[in-house]
Amino acid sequence: MARLRYFLIAVFLLAVLAGLVAGGYAWYKTWQEEQFLATAPETPGREVLFRVEPGQLFTTIAANLKNEGLITNTHFFARLAVRRGKGSSARAGVFRLSTGWVPERILEELTSSAGVMHRVSVREGLTWWQTARVLEEAGMGDADGFAEAVADPKLLAAYGITARDAEGYLFPETYLLTPPKENPARLMAEVMLKEFFRNARKVWPGGLPDFEEMQRTVILASLIEKETGDTSERARISGVFHNRLRRGMLIQCDPTIIYGLGPDFDGNLRKSDLTNRENPYNTYVHRGLPPGPICSPGLDSLLAAVHPEQHAYLYFVARGDGSHHFSRTLEEHNQAVRKFQLDRNRKTYRSTKD
Known part of the structure; x- marks a missing residue:
């Protein structure tokens, strides 16, 4: 009977001891987690550029953070993310983080910021x-x-x-x-x-055209873009090009020749360039639009190409203030060329408006 009593006492004491150990361990882990949340890995911190790949698992992200010295415990960091409801919210990208930040700030940066843009x-x-x-x-x-x-x-x-x-x-x-x-x-x-x-889709709200029509529009828009120093003139310049194409006239657009000369163009357009038939972009000798766009036009030029101003102008020449003088006849155009180009003030002449 005494042996049984001693046995029960021993079992009780072991149970109490086990409870104390378990409670102590739980307290220790809680203390550890509190320390993790409140303490930065390094003081002072250092900046780290940290990359999150698209579709990367959060466990992998946490492991990479630990490898970079940005956190000290992957398990506690994952628990923090779950408690905050951000276990699947990390964004793909590059983030500028610091080893001097507490885990909460690291998590916030990874899940709320756009990263390094x-x-x-x-x-x-x-x-x-x-x-x-x-x-x-x-x-x-x-x-x-x-x-x-x-x-x-x-x-x-x-x-x-x-x-x-x-x-x-x-x-x-x-x-x-x-x-x-x-x-x-x-x-x-x-x-x-x-x-x-x-x-x-803003240019063709009813649906995109086939590529041939789209390409023709983009080519024309690229010419409008290169010829326009005053944005308010885009539709009018588009109207000139439309009128000339309709009549079978040469476009005679300097920027097309320059494009055909390629990246090595030195800025000096020569008379021989205007007569060179080997340049497929030379619209002084080849009728119709050039074989391709000569730049990437913006939305306004694309819209102008599709919606030209209706008028009778066939010519335009730069005034030297960013705008153009438009003419209906060659005689009027030649007079404008003499006034705005041949007799221009080279000190004040500019191709775009301020």
Whole structure:
């Protein structure tokens, strides 16, 4: 009987001890987690550029954070994310984090911020090779990679472009995006093509035309873009081109010749360039539109190409203040050329409005 009593006492004491150990362990883990939440891994902290790939599991993200020294415990970090309802909210991108931040701030940055974004401004009227240089300078890939992308048959086919390259369809815009780890130049080409077709629906709200009609519009819009220094004149200049094409007249557009001379054009348009029949973009000798766009036009030029101003003008010449003088007859045009070009004040002459 005494043995049984001792046995029961021993069992009781072991149970109490086990309870104390379990309670102590639970308290210790709670204390550990509280310390984890309240303490940054390093003081002072250091900046870390941290990348989250699309579709990456949260457990992988937490493990990568620990490897970078941004958190000290993956389990506690996952528990924090679950409690905050953000276990599946991490965004893909590149984030500028710090080892001096507490876990709550790390989680907030990964789930609420846009991350490190590159701002790339591509203005209207650039050729694809000028755009390539802009992107390279902005850190969005190299120019050679962009050149390869804009002429990639697979990429062009994906957007229904049956031309030799994407000239004209690289939509001018200010883009905010995170450069991918690999081939950012191709990403930019795709993003700009998507933006073109998004805007094209504003030009053709009833539905996009077939590529032949779209290409003709983009070519004409590119001429309007390059010839317009005063944005209010786009529809009027479009009307001039429409009138000349309707009458079978030569377009006689200097920017088309310049485009045909390519990236090495030195800025000096010579008389021999105006008579060169070898240049397929020479609209002084070849009738109709040039074989392709000469730049990427903006939305306003695309709209002007589709909706030209109705008038009888056949000529225009730059006034030297960014605007143009429009003429109905060759005689009137020649007088305007003498006034605004031959007798111009070279010190005050400018091609665009302030």
